[in-house]
Amino acid sequence: MNPKYEPLFTPWKIGNVEIKNRIVLCPMGGTSLFGWMEPNHFDKEAAKFFLERARNNVGLIIPGIAPIKDTIGGRWLWQNKKMFRELKEFMEEIHKTGAKLFVQITAGMGRSWAITDSLVEIHNSPVLRTLAKPIIDVQYQSASPSVLPSRWSDKVTCREMTAAEIHEIIDAFAKTAALCKEAGVDGVEVHAVHEGYLLDQFTLKYTNHRTDQFGGSFENRYRFATAIVKKIKAACGNDYPVSLRYSVVSKTKDFCVGAMPGEEYTEIGRDMEESEKAAKYLQDAGYDMLNADNGTYDAWYWAHPPQYMPQNCNLEDVAHIKKFVDIPVVCAGRMESDVGAQAIADGRIDAVGVARQFLADGEWITKLIEDRMEDIRPCICCHNACFNMTHYKGIANGQPFYDASHIARCALNPPTMQTDKYKIERARTPKKVAVIGGGIGGMEAAIVCAKRGHTVDLYEKTDHLGGVFIAAAAPSFKEKDKMLIAWYEREIKKYPITLHLNTEVNGIETLQADEVFVATGAKAKKLPVAGAEYAMDAVEYLLGEKEVGENVTIVGGGLTGCEIAYDLYQQGKKPTIVEMKNDLIAVKGVCLANSSYLRDFFTTNHVSVHLETKLSEIHPDGVTVTDKAGKSFKIEADSVILSVGYDPAPAAAEGKHVHVIGDAKVVGNLRTVIWNAWDVAMRI
Incomplete structure (x- = not known):
């Protein structure tokens, strides 16, 4: 291992729990051990996902949010005792790897709940609300500190949560945490004074207009979050670790308007001055760790940074807030391993939080340890499969229901959280496969076929691989896209794939192949306009x-x-x-x-x-x-x-043994291209 990464691999403690290294697998929606958009249960797919990463040297695992009360059906987590018995067996397997695991529990989303157009209709119709309530109580799910506009739909006004509902949630946190402790879970994380979720909405002046004990003063605005940790400690003991997902600064200028990196602006959420006070206040209430970054759903790109955001975009703010607490502080947000390691060595943070890189490559820590950095498939921050909640004028959230119920998948790595659907199995009859087109789709098809035991010839008419993605990766801020192309070029060499560059195929009958993939991409549309x-x-x-x-x-x-x-x-x-x-x-x-x-x-x-x-x-x-x-x-x-836009440009038509894939079939994005390559390559 390169010595510059060594600070990442030193032990540290959260309360009395020792963690073997400083790499934290941060929570991602859809990776809950208790299921996601479904009645709570022990989720075997998520368990498989985390166990593989535990075996690949992660220090601390924090699964994605588990709603304290089911989104579907409305059952409380603590009511499912069978689920916690299964969790106990799983924790025994996790501990064999040397990793530790905290369960993250959420009070809710409030106005940040990504409501779809169909749910907007239910929300606004008393009759539909009543009919749907036994299945999904939309007004409960979007209930907020005060009457507020939804982040997602200008047609939805979120109701104010009652004090009775707040106290019921506080009690449920304690009951759930006690069951987690009994199951051998190393700690719990409270979600969240972070990202503009429900607890965060209570703390922020622009979203909390209450006049009772949960609104107004600083102490009242933070009362919901502090009451939860005090109740958990009363139920589980002071030595049971409780982490808090925390946004240092809201980076928010107005409803639905965020602040750019480096911009001078007026903060309407939590500014640094309040955060300095809040971090200490939350620590003194009983929290044992801050799992930190920045942002709200109004400034969502701070917590879910795309490639346009700077690398390590939250480090300076998180490092600053560490000066005001005595508990460990984790920093997440496009963190680079070497920068994180140096920040740990300098005492500026205690650990590095990483999330979506674990979706793209579950073995990335092992590869780092073994000095195989070039083998790590990079996350390109696209969110095409892991969090593709789409919003634009006239559309609340255009995410299909399948995606809403199956987030935390990966555009680049189809088996992630889909191991029953996408898997490499040896072909019963090895075949000779020809792939026409050396773009991402063609390379992915060639690699999958080769892994399955087929002999593959890959034909590319230019002198380089990458196809139109080379153009997509050209801007200076697309460094991860460039890394992905380089990764593919190296991967191709690992398998029995014969590469034919500068070779244009004129007629598939000349290839003498059993199966042919046509991955020739798309061509730019032409406008019938003068000039x-x-x-x-x-x-x-x-x-x-x-x-x-x-x-x-x-x-x-x-x-x-x-x-x-x-x-x-x-x-x-x-x-x-x-x-x-x-x-x-x-x-x-x-x-x-x-x-x-x-x-x-x-x-x-x-x-x-x-x-x-x-x-x-x-x-x-x-x-x-x-x-x-x-x-x-x-x-x-x-x-x-x-x-x-673009039109498909297949070099040959679909046939019995001819498979048109990717943009040559239907123009899409990297997810559609790669997943389609797998769909076809697994069948032949």
Whole structure:
């Protein structure tokens, strides 16, 4: 192991519980040991997930949130004794690995509950609410400290939680924690004075307008959180560790508006001055650790940082707050192993919190120890499968129900939390497989087929692998995407895959293969507009094939168009976005944490955006557009980039032994490409 990582592998203590190293597997929604969008039970898939990571050298595991009261059915966790007996058996297996595990329990989401359009209808209809209540009590799930607007829907107003409900939750925490202790769980984590969830909403002035003992003064706003830890300690003893998921600073400017890194702004949530006081107050109430980062659902990109956010984005704030407490402090948020190790060595934090990297590669700690950093499949912060809750104008949460009930999967690693669906099994009859196209889909199909025992030939018409993802990875902030391409290039060499670069396939009959995968991707759409010859497409810009001037108009928002505008701004240029829809990123599958960063960035930095505006004509010096009122006007531009989507471009048609996959079949994202490659490669 490289000596710079050694501080990560020193023991430390939370209360009287010793942890073997300083790497914490942070909680992720969907990885609860008690299930997720379903009645509580011992979740064997989550248990399998954590046991594999425990065997791969993680120090402390904190599974995802377990609602203290079921979302579906409304049963309290403490009422399911059988579940805790199964948990006890699981804890015995965890402890054999030397890892420790805390169970995270949530009081609820309040206004941050990611309500879908169908649930909006139920919420607002007394008849539907009554009919649905035995299954899902929407007004209970979204109940908040005060009457508040939902984060997700401007059609929903969240009711105020009653004092009786608060006390019932406090009691339930103690009962559940006692059962966890009895089951051999090493500690519990209270979720959360963090990220604008329910307990956090109670602490924040902009969301707590109560006049009873749970509102008003500093002590009253933090009473719910402190009462929980005191009740747990009374039930379990003072030596039973209780961690708190904690946001140091809210980074929030207004409802649904976050603060950019480095921005000077007026904080409406918890500022650093209050946080210094709050951290000490929470410690004195009985909490034994702060599992910390920043943000709220109004500034969600601090707690769920996309690639646009800086590496180690929360470290300075978390390190600062450690000065005001005597208990251990963990820092999460795009943490780099070497930076985290140095921060630990310097006494600035006690441990490094890592979450989604464990989805992308469950063996990453082992690989770090063995000096195999290049073998680690990087998390690219896309949230396409792990947390793809999508919100845009007119849509509360466009996440499909399957995804809502199956979050914490991984776009890059299909077997994550889906081991029954995605698995490598040796083929009964090894075959000769040809893959046409060396993009991500083609490489993934080739690797899966090779792992199953097939002989694989991979054909790529250019002199390099990566396909259109090379263009996607081109911007300076896409360092993880570049790492992913390099990872694939190394992985290909580990298996019996014969690589044919600079080889264009003209007719699949020439391949003499038993099975053929067509992974030739998609091509940019062309707009039937006058002056189209004066524009370039997105790929031409991203690959540097055409230069752009100072003032650049991007026709088409969406994720690609917005990322191009962001890249141009970072270069010091002046981008303008023209988008036909009523929202910049009205695209399903793009997490709100990612899309809200871009929206907030453009607003904060005064990037010109024209919504509900249609391109009419392109000129050598700009574009003519028409707005929703029918008014035409010209936007001056040195360069015009078209980012209006793609059409599938299969090099051959589907057939009995010919399989069109990825964007060549249906244009999607990295998740659809990789999962589709597995779907087909597992069948042949």
